[in-house]
Amino acid sequence: MSLRDRVAVTGIGETQYQRGAARSSTALQLEAALGAIADAGLAPRQIDGIIPIGITGAPAEELATNLGIGELRYSALTPMGGASSIAAIQTAAAAISAGLCEHVLIAAGRNVSSGAKAGQRIHQMPQFHLVTEFELPLGAIAPAQLYAPMARRHMELFGTTSAQLGEIAVACRAHALLNDNAIMRKPITLADHQASRMIADPFRLLDCSLESDGGAAFVISGAEAARDMRQPRVLVSGVAEGHPDSPSAITQRPDMTRLGLAKAAPRAFAMAGMTPADIQVAEVYDCFTWVVLCQLEDMGFCAKGEGGAFVGEGRIRLGGRLPVNTHGGLLSQAHMLGLNHVVELVRQLRRQAGRRQVEGVEVGLATGYGDLGDGAITIMRRG
Template sequence: MKQSLSDRACLVGVGETDYVRGTDKTLAQLMIEAAIHACRNAGIEPAEIDGVISPWLTNVRCEDFVAHLGIKELKFSGRHEMGGASSIAAIQTAALAVDQGIAEYVLVATGQKGYSGVRLGAGDPSFLELNNQIMPNPDYRDNLEYPYGLMVPMQYYTLHANRWFYEYNPDPKGMQTVALTCRKHAQLNNKAYMQGRPMTEEDYQNSPVLVAPFRLLDCSLETDGAGAVIVTSARNAHRFKKPIYIGGIAEGHPQGPDDLISRQDILNMGITQAAPHAFDMAGIKHEDIDFAEIYDCFTFIVLRQLEEIGFCERGQASEFVKDGRITYGGALPINTHGGLLSQAHIVGINHVIEAIHQLRHEAGAVQVQGAQIGLVTGYGDLGDGSLAILHN
């Protein structure tokens, strides 16, 4: 009999820092701050945490949390190397740990100093060294990609995007719709870095093309900040006022995860594999989803994930997002907080935090009315994917 994690773990605390451009705090300090906020939000003492997963970046160790949170006994720790897909994959691991009784309260915390640290937009040459820590197979990068000028994410992903345009000829205005929608949502969110900085269609069209088809406003923000969530077993749910249950969750990896160029199907992503597993676990259909927080490092990857998840066929996402479908009052509001494009880029955990606020019905001006089921995705590296279906 196939085992299922459905409704066996829940999210009970969320915390985040301010999202800024410019900070003297270390990444560890930012993540500890978010962790303390999450404990307060859950109503538990930091010392009660007995599991820590610090996904993605390697310069904050689980032991740092022991020291700074006063953890009495760390029973479980872990890390995930899936870029922006790491946070949800880490939540899946945390759910397994608490369900099996290995730990009671697992903290998942991550973030980045995307502005005050190594900044891609400033042309910092040390980015290539960081890229080799993040991406799989650094020898491949050093010898077969960097010498030919294939160096940064927008260059990698333009290969995927241009193949998609070649194969299916989608309306390029779909990318504009995603950018404008995320910026519109950010105007309602006082935690969004881009609140007070609205975007018009003319602003989008006048932004420079960096690597075709990506304009500047197709790219996510460079910001500093961190976020954290606390995972516990459904056995402990009665302790908390508004536990949010994990109905379905999965991670997936593309064919040839270290080699985008040579893939048999460049449009196949980790989310292609993960989505059906998560939906099967949750036992729901696409039309049951009330909102979706879709990882948005670039506008086009939102469109592609909508297709690979199964909300529409390949090549149809630009039509799918038309006519207000993905904003408030539409059939599937997405990135209700502004997303990585207009709230902040902290490796996607802010998408999980926003989903929890929505399902607790405490999202204020950005609340999706009557929200009961939400979907959150992660996307990272050369196409790794993760997906969680959450409900109240």
């Protein structure tokens, strides 16, 4: 059985993104969840499946209690770091198609900008217990340190430059300027990127995603039920997850420049009956600029090693061949574990994105990047 067009995203919600939020991650998660449920035209009691995302926020049972859900028939976890929210779409689609539930809420909340630092938080994740043999003894404890060798390897093999990575940061910031719910609202230039301080070679400050607080959520429903719901249908035409070779140790891979997305993307495109040429907008997980570049290659928008040239000449900006991260992404809107990428894709396909709307968009995709290179992708279309 194919999951093609079996489910739709029927509701989206997000809080104001900020730093130093006064409310708990659970409160932020609940606000976003209620917004998504209302956007779908549902009452909380009609939600019968929950997939919470991330190591902050509430588990399914706590969400069900606080939301007043009548009967929770299905819950799950997709512990894949930044790939979790896209992997959750696949899980929800399978559960709904199997008749286990009707409306699945996928929600996250974060209040981290004034608390534990990223290097401390990520080591609460199960997958980070696996890097103790090769990476941790060399002092790699934070994401920038873990992924920097991957980017450096790409540079050595293909001649990719820091300035090419900067093109991604500048494009995301330009899009964030059109988004009232983006944290970073000051324009940047490529010169600003090149002048920003080094964090972990080759990553400069402006290559790195934000530390931010907020909540985001969306509702997945059966495709037929979605016909009669409040918002225009946004169908999930393709979805898949993939894991890299040597999934538990980055530095032991035969090719550090190939992510799990390289395995997932062909399956998602085949399910959707599409190719990269059909995609009109892409919300690509951007914990670091290089991760965007590598994913564009692994999805087939260009050949391996050609990502640096591909992102130049305005190609990934609004008005270009493939607008990327039209909301500003994790680099400039907010780090919301990739749920904000799904929210933005749905807005684009509903044609509700305001000043940053891609004209005439019918098909788009969103990706997730897991902490050790896991990949997930969803291809959606107007229904």
